[in-house]
Structure formats: C-alpha cells, structure tokens
Amino acid sequence: xxxxxxxxxxxxxxxxxxxxxxxxxxxxxxxxxxxxxxxxxxxxxxxxxxxxxxxxxxxxxxxxxxxxxxxxxxxxxxxxxxxxxxxxxxxxxxxxxxxxxxxxxxxxxxxxxxxxxxxxxxxxxxxxxxxxxxxxxxxxxxxxxxxxxxxxxxxxxxxxxxxxxxxxxxxxxxxxxxxxxxxxxxxxxxxxxxxxxxxxxxxxxxxxxxxxxxxxxxxxxxxxxxxxxxxxxxxxxxxxxxxxxxxxxxxxxxx
Ligand code: 13P
Numbered sequence: 001x002x003x004x005x006x007x008x009x010x011x012x013x014x015x016x017x018x019x020x021x022x023x024x025x026x027x028x029x030x031x032x033x034x035x036x037x038x039x040x041x042x043x044x045x046x047x048x049x050x051x052x053x054x055x056x057x058x059x060x061x062x063x064x065x066x067x068x069x070x071x072x073x074x075x076x077x078x079x080x081x082x083x084x085x086x087x088x089x090x091x092x093x094x095x096x097x098x099x100x101x102x103x104x105x106x107x108x109x110x111x112x113x114x115x116x117x118x119x120x121x122x123x124x125x126x127x128x129x130x131x132x133x134x135x136x137x138x139x140x141x142x143x144x145x146x147x148x149x150x151x152x153x154x155x156x157x158x159x160x161x162x163x164x165x166x167x168x169x170x171x172x173x174x175x176x177x178x179x180x181x182x183x184x185x186x187x188x189x190x191x192x193x194x195x196x197x198x199x200x201x202x203x204x205x206x207x208x209x210x211x212x213x214x215x216x217x218x219x220x221x222x223x224x225x226x227x228x229x230x231x232x233x234x235x236x237x238x239x240x241x242x243x244x245x246x247x248x249x250x251x252x253x254x255x
Contacts, residue, residue, distance in 0.1 A: 002207050004223060005163060005230035006247050007039035007062060007124060008237025009092060019046035022240050023053040029244035036251045039090050044078055051087035062090030062124065065098060068115040080119035091116050094150055095126045096169045106149025113150055117158050124163040124232065125150050127190070131170035140189055147193050156198040160205040164190055165232040171212025173234060183210045184225035191227050216245035223250045
C-alpha cells in the first residue's frame with residue numbers, strides 16, 4: 001500500500017517568526033494522526049528554524065527548489081547538499097511557477113532530479129498542463145513530455161522512491177479544482193507512463209499527488225481515488241487549522 005503524502009508548499013510566504021508559530025499550532029492539531037506522511041516546504045530562510053521545531057515530530061521537511069550543481073559560483077542559488085545538511089528529506093522540483101516565471105525546462109528539471117537523488121533527497125516532481133493545453137486536448141501529450149523529460153535516464157529503483165505531483169496549472173490558486181474523476185484520470189495516465197518506462201514495481205510504488213486548490217472540503221474525495229496518493233497544497237497549507245484538516249481528511253480510515 002502506498003502511504004498518502006500531504007505536502008504544504010508555502011511558496012514565498014511566511015517569515016521565520018510566522019513559520020515557527022505555524023509549526024507549534026500544526027503539531028498540536030495533528031498529534032495522534034497516523035497513516036499519512038506530512039511534509040512542510042517553507043521558503044529557504046525558514047528551513048533551519050522549522051527543522052529545529054519539527055525534530056522528533058515525524059513531520060518531514062522539504063525545500064521548494066535547488067540548483068543541480070554540488071557547489072559553485074551561482075549567486076543566489078542553493079545546493080542539494082545544503083538542503084540535506086539542514087534536514088530536508090524532500091525537494092519540490094519543476095513547479096509550474098518555476099517553469100513559468102524562471103524558465104525551467106524539462107531538461108533542467110531532469111538535471112535537478114538526478115542531483116537531488118545523488119544527494120539523498122526525494123524529489124517531488126511537478127507536472128501539469130496549462131488551460132489552453134487542456135482546452136485544445138493536449139493534456140496527455142504535455143504531461144507525457146514532462147514526465148518522460150524529468151525522469152529521463154533514471155533507474156527503476158530510483159523512480160520507485162519518487163513523488164510525482166500532478167498540478168494542472170489552471171487549478172493552482174484559482175479555487176478551480178480538477179474534479180476527483182479528472183484528476184484520477186491524469187494520475188492513472190502518469191502511472192501508465194511509468195509502468196511502460198520503468199516497470200510494474202516502480203509504477204506501483206511511486207506516489208502520485210494531486211495539487212491545485214486542495215481544501216479541507218475536497219481532500220477526502222480526491223484521496224479516495226485509486227491513483228491519487230496525496231496532495232501538494234499551496235494556499236490552504238498556510239493556515240495550520242486548514243492544513244491539519246486536509247491531513248486528517250486524507251488519513252486512511254481506521255481498520
Ligand atoms: P493552491 O493550493 O494554492 O492552488 O496551490 C497549489 C500549488 O501550486 C502547490 O504546489
């Protein structure tokens with residue numbers, strides 16, 4: 001069974017003080033939750049303080065981006081080993097905002113995915129079509145190109161440990177969620193690509209999240225789909241109460 005993974009992508013929100021307050025509240029609200037992995041992805045400046053407050057809580061830490069080189073003259077960039085040292089387990093790569101505003105290509109995302117794996121970080125690889133691509137029937141072609149590009153040259157055992165996030169761009173920050181059925185359809189399509197390229201074991205093990213206007217009220221319906229193994233949450237992850245609700249609504253029912 002794939003354990004659901006709910007990650008909060010804080011984007012460019014929260015000072016260190018705000019992040020620390022969030023963690024205190026969130027830990028309290030999720031105490032006793034089991035069967036679901038929780039990840040917080042604060043901005044770089046808050047990683048150290050959040051890492052310290054998460055120690056021993058079972059809640060994992062992730063970054064939102066990184067450079068692909070181990071070190072070097074790259075002003076303003078952060079290297080994979082720096083993220084490991086500070087306690088990150090995950091790193092979000094290829095988010096649509098990175099692709100849109102910072103020119104990230106599938107080739108660049110592929111370099112970052114390989115670098116993350118070399119340094120013991122688990123990538124959360126983001127893919128998803130834009131509105132005009134969906135409306136012109138290109139969703140599968142776009143998602144296929146992004147998945148194949150981001151994961152080119154990886155071994156099956158590496159793919160098995162990955163997280164992929166399907167985030168339709170038109171659903172991000174718009175309040176317009178993909179229906180659970182639409183999201184399931186694309187997530188299943190992604191798994192079929194992985195099955196063809198990397199085999200059954202990798203395809204069955206990889207966790208595929210949905211992201212785009214996930215809220216406490218729609219989380220359970222999304223999570224009930226067979227190929228949706230978690231959520232990547234933006235806006236609703238900024239509030240401890242709403243993010244804790246999403247986590248609780250995503251936890252598997254008690255046996
Ligand atoms: P929202 O949840 O705000 O739509 O953002 C989704 C997202 O981009 C997470 O990475």
